[in-house]
Amino acid sequence: MHWPETISKRLGIKYPVIQAPMFGVSTVEMVAAATRADCLGSLAVADLSADESIFLIKETRKLTDKPFAVNIFAHEIPEITDALQDQFLRTRQFLEQLAKENNIDVKLPYLEDLKVSSYHELVDVVIEENCKILSFTFGNLDDQSIEKLKEKGVTLIGTCTSVNEALILEKSGIDIICVQGTEAGGHRGTFDPDHVPQIGGLSLLSQVSDHVKVPLIYAGGIYNGKTLQAAKELGAQGFQVGNILLASQESALEPFEKKRLKKVQENEIILTKSFSGRYARGLKNKFIELIEGSEYILPYPYQNKLTNGLRKAAKSKQNTDFVGIWVGQSIHHYSELSTEHILRNLILQTEGK
Numbered sequence: 623m624h625w626p627e628t629i630s631k632r633l634g635i636k637y638p639v640i641q642a643p644m645f646g647v648s649t650v651e652m653v654a655a656a657t658r659a660d661c662l663g664s665l666a667v668a669d670l671s672a673d674e675s676i677f678l679i680k681e682t683r684k685l686t687d688k689p690f691a692v693n694i695f696a697h698e699i700p701e702i703t704d705a706l707q708d709q710f711l712r713t714r715q716f717l718e719q720l721a722k723e724n725n726i727d728v729k730l731p732y733l734e735d736l737k738v739s740s741y742h743e744l745v746d747v748v749i750e751e752n753c754k755i756l757s758f759t760f761g762n763l764d765d766q767s768i769e770k771l772k773e774k775g776v777t778l779i780g781t782c783t784s785v786n787e788a789l790i791l792e793k794s795g796i797d798i799i800c801v802q803g804t805e806a807g808g809h810r811g812t813f814d815p816d817h818v819p820q821i822g823g824l825s826l827l828s829q830v831s832d833h834v835k836v837p838l839i840y841a842g843g844i845y846n847g848k849t850l851q852a853a854k855e856l857g858a859q860g861f862q863v864g865n866i867l868l869a870s871q872e873s874a875l876e877p878f879e880k881k882r883l884k885k886v887q888e889n890e891i892i893l894t895k896s897f898s899g900r901y902a903r904g905l906k907n908k909f910i911e912l913i914e915g916s917e918y919i920l921p922y923p924y925q926n927k928l929t930n931g932l933r934k935a936a937k938s939k940q941n942t943d944f945v946g947i948w949v950g951q952s953i954h955h956y957s958e959l960s961t962e963h964i965l966r967n968l969i970l971q972t973e974g975k
C-alpha cells in the first residue's frame with residue numbers, strides 16, 4: 623500500500639500510524655517506543671494537573687527527541703449543585719458499602735477533597751513546554767485556546783464521533799480530525815457525555831470524509847494491514863491504534879489484567895458509564911453489572927475521581943471484578959511484544975511484506 627503523506631509531512635513522522643493516547647495504560651515508554659517505530663507517539667495527560675503533565679512531558683523528552691502528541695480531555699466541568707452534592711454522598715456511601723462487602727479496603731474521597739482542573743491549564747502547559755502537537759477528546763477547545771495554540775504553531779488534532787462534531791471541529795480551525803468509530807476501546811470522544819454514539823466506524827469515516835476537507839485519522843478496530851487499508855480506502859490519511867497495544871511490554875496494565883485480556887469473549891465487551899460517568903468501551907465485570915443504569919453514576923469527572931481509589935485498591939488485590947479494563951472490539955490479537963515491534967509488524971503487513 624502507498625502511505626498517504628499529508629499527515630506524516632505535517633507531523634514530521636515517517637508513517638502516518640498513531641499510537642493511541644490511552645490514559646492509565648499508555649506510558650512514556652510506550653510513546654518513545656512508538657517514535658522508534660517511526661510512528662507518532664501520544665502522551666495521554668487527560669485531566670492531570672499542570673505539574674504532573676509537565677513532569678510527564680519532560681520524562682518523554684528524556685526518552686525521545688522525535689515528535690509526539692500531548693493528549694488532553696477538553697471537557698466542560700459540571701457545576702457543583704446541591705443535587706450533585708447529595709448524589710455524591712449517596713454514591714460514595716453505596717460504593718464504600720459495596721467495597722466492604724467485597725473485602726476491598728478503601729476510603730473514598732468527599733467532594734471537597736477532589737482536585738478538578740480545567741483543560742485551560744494544560745493548554746498553557748503545552749505552550750510553555752513548547753509542544754508541537756496537541757490532540758484532544760470529549761469536545762472542542764474554546765476559540766481563545768485555539769487562537770493561542772495556533773499562534774505558537776501547535777498542530778491541533780480533535781476527536782469526533784459524528785459528522786456534526788467533525789463539522790464543528792473543522793469550522794473552528796482544527797488542523798486534523800481523528801474519527802473515532804464505535805469499535806474503539808476506552809472513552810467515547812463524544813461532545814455530549816449523555817449521547818451514545820451508534821454509528822459504526824466505517825460508515826462514520828466515509829460520511830465524515832464526504833463532509834469535511836481537513837485530513838482525517840481513523841481510530842477504532844484497526845488490528846492488521848487489512849483493517850488499516852480499509853480505513854485508507856474510506857478516506858483516512860492517518861491510522862490510530864490502541865487496543866493492539868494493551869498487552870504490550872510498555873503497557874501499564876498489570877500482568878493479571880493482561881492475562882484477563884487473553885480470555886476476553888465478544889459478549890463481554892460493552893459501553894459503560896459506570897466507572898467514570900462517560901461512556902467507555904470495556905470489559906464487563908461485577909462492578910459494571912451492579913452500577914450500570916443505577917442512580918449511582920455521577921457526571922464526569924466526579925464519578926471517575928470517586929471510583930479511582932476503589933479501582934486502585936481492586937488492582938492491588940488483582941480483583942478483576944472491580945478494576946476498569948478498557949478494550950476495543952478487535953479482541954483476538956493481544957501481543958505481549960514491544961510497542962515498537964507491534965507497530966513495525968502492522969506497517970509490514972500494510973505494505974504486504
Ligand SMILES: Cc1cc2nc3c(=O)[nH]c(=O)nc-3n(C[C@H](O)[C@H](O)[C@H](O)COP(=O)(O)O)c2cc1C
Pocket residue numbers: 642643644645647666667668693758759781802805806807808809841842843844862863864865866948949950951952
Ligand atoms: C485503555 C484505553 C484508554 C484510552 N484513553 C484515551 C485517552 O486518554 N485519550 C483519547 O483521546 N483516547 C483514548 N482512548 C481511545 C483511543 O485513543 C482510540 O480511539 C482507540 O483506542 C482506537 O480504537 P482501538 O482501541 O480499537 O484501536 C483510549 C483507549 C483505550 C483502549
